[in-house]
Amino acid sequence: MxxxxxxxxxxxxxxxxxxxxxxxxxxxxxxANPPPALAPVVSLPDFTGLVDKVGPAVVNIRTTGRIPFSNSSIELPPGMNSHEMLEFFQRFFGFPLPQQRPTPRSEQDVPEEDVVPDAGIERNHGVGSGFVISADGYVMTNAHVVYDADTIYVTLLDKREFKAKLIGADKRTDVALLKIDANDLPVVTLGDSNTLRVGEWVVAIGSPFGFDNTLTAGIVSAKGRNTGDYLPFIQTDVAVNPGNSGGPLMNLRGEVIGINSQIYSRTGGFMGISFAIPIDEATRVAEQLKATGKVARGRIAVAIGQVTKDVAHSLGLPRAQGAFVSSVEVGGPADKAGVQAGDIILSFNGKTIDEASDLPRLVGNTKPGARVPMTLWRKGKKRDLGVTIAAMEADRPARAMLPKADPRMHTANSIGLTVSSLAEAQLKALKLGYGVRVDAVQGPAAQAGIRRGDIVLRIGDADIMNAQHYMDHIRNFSVIAHIDHGKSTLADRIIQLCGGLSSREMEAQVLDSMALERERGITIKAQTAALTYRARDGQIYNLNLIDTPGHVDFSYEVSRSLSACEGALLVVDASQGVEAQTVANCYTAIELGVEVVPVLNKIDLPAANCANAIAEIEEVIGIDATDAVRCSAKTGEGVIDVLEALISKVPPPVGDPQVPLQALIIDSWFDNYVGVVILVRIINGTLRPKDRIVLMASGAQFPVEQIGVFTPKAQARESLSAGQVGFIIAGIKTLTVAKVGDTVSHANKPALTPLAGFKEVKPQVFAGLYPVEANQYEALRESLEKLKLNDASLQYEPEVSQALGFGFRCGFLGLLHMEIVQERLEREFNMDLITTAPTVVYEVRQNNGLLAIVENPAKLPETSKIEEIREPIVTVNLYMPQEYVGSVITLCTQKRGVQLDMVYRGRQVQLVYEMPMAEIVLDFFDQLKSVSRGYASMDYEFKEYRPADVVKVDMLINGEKVDALSIIVHRSQSMFRGRQVAAKMREIIPRQMYDVAIQAAISSNIIARENIKALRKNVLAKCYGGDISRKKKLLEKQKEGKKRMKQVGSVEIPQEAFLAILRVSDK
Structure with a gap:
């Protein structure tokens, strides 16, 4: 229990x-399980010990020199030249005070070119920092702190000042070694920059703006940062300002791990990014300076670029690594070792090259005369070879002191220099035999440290004798190619090899800015790229690539762009041969006197046949193609050879920078922020910001706000001179003012005559654009206005259609132009459009003697008032393989073509026809591609107006004319076309509750008819039997109802019906 x-x-x-x-x-x-205790708070490091330990070894460096008046002083605006203002700038910003140049007793009698440059006066040249590395007085600092200094003073923390001796300075690494006469000095402890970690605390000590022994702290942001200089820098966020240069960068143990050298700034002050030279590299340089006073470096004489993922993929390299060899100096160590342009250097002396910036440092640190192994990637395979290192030449002096710039001759280039020739007396005074003076500097040249007043003696390995010789290193060129022959890809490779864009910025078809250009593989708007290339001869050339449209619709723009060039690359697909568009544009270039350089592209394709392509170029175009360059723009093979051929065969530009300005407008477009941007080639004269310009065709005047070049990124410049290609921004609000082919000149001193070749561009094809929804009319008008801001050749005017309502009659340069405008309206402005059939312009001579221009069939006068109608005739050039000749001839005959010539050119056949343009704009191109299976190509140009027996065919729906469906055709084809359109519309228009009659008529004569049967309800379905009279009564009642419906009803015509005229021959 x-x-x-x-x-x-x-x-x-x-x-x-x-x-x-x-x-x-x-x-x-x-x-049982209490929460973990809060982590102890970590305090920030205490830097006081570092100051006590290292501070006494950090010195202030002050330099003085003989400064030319034109460069030494700050230019203040009028009204700010008071003594107090000048003293303020000197005291707080370190600017030297402006000085007045003493006037020679007889200066009025001495020509300006005979005045000997002044020696200058001794002023504060610079201030910086340094640190003592040995007790017997050796001090390390930056080379740019002491460069060009006459006297160097070193001030210790205890205020003792010593006059220092410059042991040596290496500008490439920006390291200098000084010696002062002192002993038992406090010294710094040198650390190991290789053990430095990203995120580690670091401290800088220096004299920013002259404030001695200033300490700032931060962290290491990155290591091995490539800034385009010789060394990979340590990047920090330590506050570094002017005056900190040369000071030590230390870790928390008080060890020097770098020398503060550079900052990234757009204002001249610190912006959160600073760069320091790794102390390991600096020590290696200092040891050589101490031993010999100079640094011996190795060189292999190659120009290199970064290997991007695209390049690695195209060359079969497993991953993007190494240094891409863009050119090899003839006779240099690499050339003797067998290195070729297009190779990729994977390793040097047993060390892997991850980035292109690794190679210069490894080569430079190798002893001259040593033979080291090197691994290359060539044609999909690794290749080992040995190279004997040569000694790098010492840096040449680049500066000299000059009087005020002589403005007799200026010219500019893509590296940002504007220079002028020197007179004999000036050369003699400077003890120079040649050279040019820098009058303005910006862009890459300014970043490299070149200043106004410097003397340029050499560019690359070429001595620059005078400004014209400097101009001889410019090449302006374009690229001519048929669609899909690789023009944009070749332009990408050229830009990549010349360093126009970094690997991060590169993308396919980089010059094609519009989505339509990328999708269709065509060029619609001209673009330019100012590039710099070191050729195999060691000289540096400035290449201005002008990428022009190639389609026949833009033939005038092509001619103006080609007239801005001295040379053109004729790119031909080695597997396709010469095609129509290639021939037309090449003939234009030859007529303009442009030097044509043939290039065979796509040689990597299995179907490539270079021999046949060369034969076609010589036979069809008539130029010598024996030395045609063979390349593959996709893989990069042979692209260096293209650039070398360009330099050797294309002449430099000619022009006089001192005559009145003449600049040819290549293209223009509207920018939402700055207004119209004008792309120009300076033929003569020099243009600078704030100049007032006049557009000679319209007479409009504007002040220049900004000028510059595209690389292809926009970069501002201080001047554009003869031979240069760049852009102008002048606050222009509409494209109709800046027309392609117009001449830009100075308003106060214009050129006597504009450049030849300008003409007004007139539309050749017209079509009606109507919104699908009637309430979208205003939106369409605004869209056309905005589109015209970037397309001056587009013309439009309002029109009213009985069938389609309110819309616009638009004029286009051709069918492609019409398709582009329509697609842009639909994509960029979200417009739903109905587009009528395209028509050409007819000249109609009336009985009263008046000549009417008719672009809309609905506006054609009555037949009784017409004396004669003339239609435009074009000359058509067709190219096709031999097996399709018969089909193409049949098509041309159907289109009223008259054969002028037939020539067999190798595997291709050229047919020349005269044909009415009205036949071209409908469906000729589509049918040509159809009968030739896509292999035929065509090109045409306007010839003349000729009388023609053409009539207007009206389409009637239930007896009502639909004006939007009217067409003008030849009388012999009117009945056939009328039947085709009527039959096509019968298929498209939906059935109604009553019969619909579709008729084609010429005046009052009906030439074709189609009927759309009515939808019929079975009214007898409820009659299962009974008297026949009951059934007849129901049928009669239905018939009367349909008759009344037809009288009051209207037929809704779908959009496809308006396009039926374009597809009447579709089966």
Missing amino acids: SNFSIRNLLRLFRPLWAVMTAVFLPFTLAV
């Missing part, structure tokens, strides 16, 4: 136990 009672009690406690466990168990666990 007791056992039973205990068992029952347990059963009663089980639910209660479960509840107690659920409630109290969490608290029990919480007590």
Whole structure:
């Protein structure tokens, strides 16, 4: 009994136990496992010990020099030249005070070119920092702190000042070594920059703005940062300002791990990014300077570029690594070792090259005369070879002191220099035999440290004798190619090899800015790229690539762009041969006197046949293609040879920078922020910001706000001179003012005559654009206005159609232009459009003697008032393989073509026809591609207007004319076309509740008819039997109802019906 009672009690406690466990168990666990204690707060490092330890070894460096007046002083605006203002600038910003040049007693009688440059006066040249590395007085600092200094003063923390001797300075690494006459000096401890970690605390000590022994702290942001200089820098966020240069960068142990050298700034002050020279590299340089006073470096004489993913993929390289060899100096160490342009250097002396910037440092640190192994990647395979290191030449002096710039001759280039020739007396005074003076500097040249007043003696390995010789290193060129022959890809490779864009910025078809250009593989707007290339002869050339449209619709723009060039690359697909568009544009270039350089592209394709392509170029175009360059723009093979051929065969530009300005407008477009941007080639004269210009065709005048070049990124410049290609921004609000082919000149001293070749571009094809929804009319008008801001050749005017309502009659340069405008309206402005059939312009001579221009069939006068109608005739050039000649001739005959010539050119056949343009704009191109299976190409040009027996065919729906469906055709084809359109519309227009009659008529004569049967309800379905009279009564009642519906009803015509005229021959 007791056992039973205990068992029952347990059963009663089980639910209660479960509840107690659920409630109290969490608290029990919480007590058993208390939360972890809060982590102790980590305090920021204490830098006081560093100051006490290193501070005495950090010195202030002050330099003085003989400064030319034109460069030494700050130019203040009028009204700010008071003594107090000048003293303020000198005291707080370190600017030297302006000085007045002493006037020679007989200066009025001495020509300006005979005045000997002044020696200058001694002024504060610079201030910086340094640190003592040995107790006997050796001090390390930056080379740019002491460069060009006459006297160097070193001030210690205890205020003792010593005159220092410059042991040596290496501009490439920006390291200099000084020696002062002192002993038992406090010294710094040198650390190991290789052990430095990103995120580690670092401290800088220096004299920013002259404030001695200033300490700033931060962290290491990155290591091995490539800034385009010789060394990979340590990047920090330590506040570094002018005056900190040359000071030590230390870790928390007080060890120097770098020398503060550069900052990234757009204002001249610190912006959160600073760069330091790794102390390991600096020590290596200092040791050589101490031993010999100079640094011996190795060189292998190659120009290199970064290997991008695209380049690696195209060359079969597993991953993007190494240094891409863009050119090899003839006779240099690499050339002797067998290195070729297009190779990729994977390793040097056993060390892997991850980035292109690794190679110069590894080569430079190699002893001249040593022979080291090198691994290359060539044609999908690794190749090992040995190279003997040559000694790098010492840096040549680049500066000299000059009087005020002589403005007799200026010219500019893509590296940002504007220079002028030197007179004999000036050269003699400077003890120079040649050279040009820098009058303005910006862009890459300014970043490299070149200043106004410097003397340029050499660019690359070429001595610059005078400004014209400097101009001889400019090449302006374009690229001519048929669609899909690789023009944009070749332009990408050229830009990549010349360093126009970094690997991060490169993308396919980089010059094609519009989505339509990328999708269709065509060029719509002209673009330019100013590039710099070191040729195999060691000289540096400035290449201005002008990428022009190639389609026949833009033939005028092509001619103007080609007239801005001295040379053109004729790119031909080695697997396709010469095609129509290639021939037309090449003939234009030859007529303009442009030097044509043939290039065979896509040689990597299995179907490539270079021999046939060369034969076609010589036979079809008539130029010598024996030395045609073979390349593959996709893989990069042979692209260096293209650039070398360009330099050797294309002549430099000619022009006089001192005559009145003449600049040819290549293209223009509207920018939402700055207004119209004008792309120009300076033929003569020099243009600078704030000049007032006049557009000679319209007479409009504007002040120049900004000028510059595209690389292809926009870069501002201080001047554009003869031979240069760049852009102008002058606050212009509409493209109709800046027309392609117009001449830009100075308003105050314009050129006597504009450049030849300008003409007004007139539309050749017209079509109606109507919104699908009537309430979208205003939106369409605004869209056309905005589109015209970037397309001056587009013309439009309002028109009203009985069938389509309110819309616009638009004029286009051709069918492609029409398709582009329509697609842009639909994509960029979200417009739903109905487009009528395209028509050409007819000249109609009326009985009263008046000549009417008719571009809309609905506006054609009545037949009784017309004396004669003349239609435009074009000359058509067609190219196709031999097997399709018969089909193409049949097509041309159907289109009223008259054969003028037929020539067999190798595997291709050229047909020349005269044909009405009205036949071209409908469906000729589509049918040509159809009968030739896509292999035929065509090009055409306007010839003349000729009388023609053409008539207007009206389409009637239930007896009502639909003006939007009217067409003008030749009388012999009117009945056929009328039947085709009527039959096509019968298929498209939906059936109604009544019969619909579709008729084609010439005046009052009906030439074709189609009927759309009515939808018919089976009214007899409810009559299962009975008298026949009942059924007849129901049928008569239905017939009367349909008759009344036809009288009051209207037929809705779908959009496809308006396009039926374009597809009447579709089966």
